[in-house]
Amino acid sequence: xxxxxxxxxxxxxxxxxxxxxxxxxxxxxxxxxxxxxxxxxxxxxxxxxxxxxxxxxxxxxxxxxxxxxxxxxxxxxxxxxxxxxxxxxxxxxxxxxxxxxxxxxxxxxxxxxxxxxxxxxxxxxxxxxxxxxxxxxxxxxxxxxxxxxxxxxxxxxxxxxxxxxxxxxxxxxxxxxxxxxxxxxxxxxxxxxxxxxxxxxxxxxxxxxxxxxxxxxxxxxxxxxxxxxxxxxxxxxxxxxxxxxxxxxxxxxxxxxx
Numbered sequence: 176x177x178x179x180x181x182x183x184x185x186x187x188x189x190x191x192x193x194x195x196x197x198x199x200x201x202x203x204x205x206x207x208x209x210x211x212x213x214x215x216x217x218x219x220x221x222x223x224x225x226x227x228x229x230x231x232x233x234x235x236x237x238x239x240x241x242x243x244x245x246x247x248x249x250x251x252x253x254x255x256x257x258x259x260x261x262x263x264x265x266x267x268x269x270x271x272x273x274x275x276x277x278x279x280x281x282x283x284x285x286x287x288x289x290x291x292x293x294x295x296x297x298x299x300x301x302x303x304x305x306x307x308x309x310x311x312x313x314x315x316x317x318x319x320x321x322x323x324x325x326x327x328x329x330x331x332x333x334x335x336x337x338x339x340x341x342x343x344x345x346x347x348x349x350x351x352x353x354x355x356x357x358x359x360x361x362x363x364x365x366x367x368x369x370x371x372x373x374x375x376x377x378x379x380x381x382x383x384x385x386x387x388x389x390x391x392x393x394x395x396x397x398x399x400x401x402x403x404x405x406x407x408x409x410x411x412x413x414x415x416x417x418x419x420x421x422x423x424x425x426x427x428x429x430x431x432x433x
Contacts, residue, residue, distance in 0.1 A: 177347060178415070179316035182343070184208040185410045186378040186389040191222045198330060199241055200250045206256060207408060211280075212313050213249075214378040215258035216236055216389075217287075217324050217349040222380075223301070230301045235264040235270035237284055242276055247277025255314050257346045257378075259323065261302075262286070270303040275321055280384040283312040285321035289329050294353065298325075309335040317343050317413075320373075324348035327363045327377075330370065337371045337428065341393045342418055343370075350386040357386050369396040372422045374413045381406050394421035 187205045191198045198220055206213050220241040221233040234351035235241055241260050249256040253279060262274035262284075273287035286305025288407040309332060310321045319376040320336025322344055327333075336344055344367065350360050360379070368375045372394040381387045382404035391411040422428065 181414045182317050183211045184376050185213045187215045188381050188389040188407045190381045191219045199244045202244050206248050206252050213254050213256045216378050216380040217259040217347045219258045220260035221248040231269035234261045246278040248370045256281035264303050273302050285310040287323040289325045295362045311339045311341050320408050322346045332366045340421040344375040349380040352386050368392040394418050401412045
């Protein structure tokens with residue numbers, strides 16, 4: 176991967192609906208013109224719907240209608256777009272993968288590892304988990320790790336991404352609203368950044384069903400930008416010299432013994 180100096184990131188905080196056509200149309204409407212990386216939330220192609228809903232009718236291949244539009248918009252705007260979708264999996268029960276697509280400046284995909292069987296939900300009834308191999312991609316020279324929503328609660332995945340060279344972690348989410356949930360979100364995003372001395376760009380779906388609070392956090396835990404609860408696009412520029420200084424100040428990756 177080439178050395179990088181800075182990267183302009185936009186986070187699109189928007190609630191996706193139950194109509195895939197309408198969600199696809201929002202890709203062009205909401206992708207800004209002046210960013211190197213644009214991050215949409217988890218399952219932006221089609222919301223989960225009611226808990227326990229059958230999601231198989233909404234699954235597509237990575238080169239289906241949603242993926243094709245992500246590619247078109249990314250190329251038109253001269254950027255890299257990350258967006259979540261439901262991907263056909265070949266599962267015997269028809270359950271899709273919960274997949275992030277990366278299109279534009281580079282092409283990759285990540286299938287969510289940790290399914291949300293927590294807080295009264297059971298995502299594994301409707302979706303199938305991806306393989307456990309961490310995914311790191313080159314976005315304009317920035318080694319970038321991919322995580323989705325509930326993955327945030329598992330620090331070993333973030334550490335695995337950093338062990339593979341990630342200097343930025345991109346985290347699309349649909350973080351369900353509820354007691355303590357915004358506090359958990361903000362705490363865990365900052366903790367993953369601090370303990371790994373890494374930038375994190377976390378794009379969430381908006382209220383009322385989800386928490387919002389999309390944010391970019393630097394490697395010492397400083398919040399560079401944070402959205403509120405509603406639909407919003409926020410932007411920040413990350414700089415490699417900030418990461419280098421943070422890793423000199425707090426060399427925890429070097430000092431660890433386990």
